[in-house]
Amino acid sequence: MPKTDLYQSPDYYLLDELLSEEHLLIRKTVRDWVKKELSPIIEEHAQNATFPKQLLKGLAELGAFGPTIPVEYGGAGLDYIAYGIMMQEIERGDSGIRSTASVQGSLVMYPIYAYGSEEQRKKYLPKLASGEMMGCFGLTEPDHGSDPGGMTTNFKDMGDHYLLNGAKMWISNAPFADIAVVWAKSEAGKIHGLLVERGMEGFSTPETHNKWSLRASATGELVFDNVKILKGNLLPNVAGLKGPLGCLNQARYGIAWGALGCAMDCYDTALRYTKQRKQFGKPIAAFQLQQKKLAEMITEITKAQLLVWRLGILKNENRATPAQISMAKRNSVETAITIAREARQMLGGMGITGEYPIMRHMMNLESVITYEGTHDIHLLITGMDITGEDAFK
Structure with missing residues (x-):
C-alpha cells in the first residue's frame, strides 16, 4: 500500500x-x-x-x-x-x-x-x-567531461551528407530517445550540433547499469559508427562551444530550482518525523540539537529560495549571466545535499529505508552535484567572473 x-x-x-x-x-x-x-x-x-x-x-x-x-x-x-x-x-x-x-x-x-x-x-x-518524440543531449564523452572542447566525436563532409563517428557517455534519456542533439567537431575543428535520429545505421544507445544514483532515470551511451547524417540535420545557427554551453545554462537554471525541491522535501520529512518520534518521554523535536539542525535547514532553504527567485526575475529580463546561473546551481545542490545528510541522521535507521525519500534524494544528489558542471567547476566559474583570471588552464 x-x-x-x-x-x-x-x-x-x-x-x-x-x-x-x-x-x-x-x-x-x-x-x-x-x-x-x-x-x-x-x-x-x-x-x-x-x-x-x-x-x-x-x-x-x-x-x-x-x-x-x-x-x-x-x-x-x-x-x-x-x-x-x-x-x-x-x-x-x-x-x-x-x-x-x-x-x-x-x-x-x-x-x-x-x-x-x-x-x-x-x-x-x-x-x-507532446512527448510523441523523446530526446537526449550528447556532449560528455568517455575522456572529456569538464573540458568539452577536447571532444573527439567528429563528422566529415561527404558531399550530399555528413559521416559521424565517436561516442558520448552519461546521457540521460539515451536508452529510449528518438532523437539526439549531438555536438561534434567538423574537419575544420569547429563544434556543431547535429540531429541524430534513432534507426540511423551505425547509431546505438547502450544502457548504463549498476548506478547507485538516479536509479529511476534511464542513462546510456551514444555510439556513432559511420552514421550518415543528412545536411538538413545540422543546426545552422550556431558554431563553437557557445552552442552546447547555451543549452547547459538553460538546464542549470532548472537544476538551481529543482535541487532546492529535494532540500525542501528532506526538511519537511525531518520536521514531521521529529514531531512524531518520541525518545526519553518527549518528541525529539523538543531537543536542542534537533532544533539546531531544523533551524539551520530552514535558514539555508530560505536563502536559496531568494537566490533562485531573483535569478528567475533576471532570466525573464534576459539579464541573467552564465556565472550567476552557475552560482545558483552550485548553491542549491550544496544546500540540498547537506540537508539530505542531516535529515537522514535525524530519522536514524528509518532514514536509510525506502519508507522515506531521504536516502533516495541523497543518492540522486550525488549525480546532480556532478552533472552539467561539477561542483568545483562552478566554483571556478564564479572565481573567474569576479577576478578576471581563468583558473581552468
Whole structure:
C-alpha cells in the first residue's frame, strides 16, 4: 500500500507573495500530479532501477517539456519563474524524473528552437512538446567531461551528407530517445550540433547499469559508427562551444530550482518525523540539537529560495549571466545535499529505508552535484567572473 504524500513546502519568508496567481496555479497543478502519479511509484522504481515510462504522458500534459518554448511550436509559452517552479516540484518527487524533463526542454527543444532552422523547429518541436518524440543531449564523452572542447566525436563532409563517428557517455534519456542533439567537431575543428535520429545505421544507445544514483532515470551511451547524417540535420545557427554551453545554462537554471525541491522535501520529512518520534518521554523535536539542525535547514532553504527567485526575475529580463546561473546551481545542490545528510541522521535507521525519500534524494544528489558542471567547476566559474583570471588552464 503506497504511503500518502504529505509534503508541505516551507515558505519562511512568505515568498509566495512574490508569485503571480498563474505561478501558484502551475505549482499546485504540478504538485498534485507529483503526489498522485509520481510519489506512489517512485520508491519501487528506484529500488528496481527501472524508469517509469508511464509518467512521460503526464509530464507532457503538464507542459513540463519545453515550458518556455513559444506556443506556436507546441511549448507552453511560460516565463522562467514558472519553469523553475515546475522543475522544483518535479525534483521534489525525484531528481531522475526532473532530469528527463530538463533534458527534453532545455537540452533538446531549446537548441532546436534557438539554433535550428524554421523547418527543424516545425518538424521536431511540437512532437517533443507532446512527448510523441523523446530526446537526449550528447556532449560528455568517455575522456572529456569538464573540458568539452577536447571532444573527439567528429563528422566529415561527404558531399550530399555528413559521416559521424565517436561516442558520448552519461546521457540521460539515451536508452529510449528518438532523437539526439549531438555536438561534434567538423574537419575544420569547429563544434556543431547535429540531429541524430534513432534507426540511423551505425547509431546505438547502450544502457548504463549498476548506478547507485538516479536509479529511476534511464542513462546510456551514444555510439556513432559511420552514421550518415543528412545536411538538413545540422543546426545552422550556431558554431563553437557557445552552442552546447547555451543549452547547459538553460538546464542549470532548472537544476538551481529543482535541487532546492529535494532540500525542501528532506526538511519537511525531518520536521514531521521529529514531531512524531518520541525518545526519553518527549518528541525529539523538543531537543536542542534537533532544533539546531531544523533551524539551520530552514535558514539555508530560505536563502536559496531568494537566490533562485531573483535569478528567475533576471532570466525573464534576459539579464541573467552564465556565472550567476552557475552560482545558483552550485548553491542549491550544496544546500540540498547537506540537508539530505542531516535529515537522514535525524530519522536514524528509518532514514536509510525506502519508507522515506531521504536516502533516495541523497543518492540522486550525488549525480546532480556532478552533472552539467561539477561542483568545483562552478566554483571556478564564479572565481573567474569576479577576478578576471581563468583558473581552468
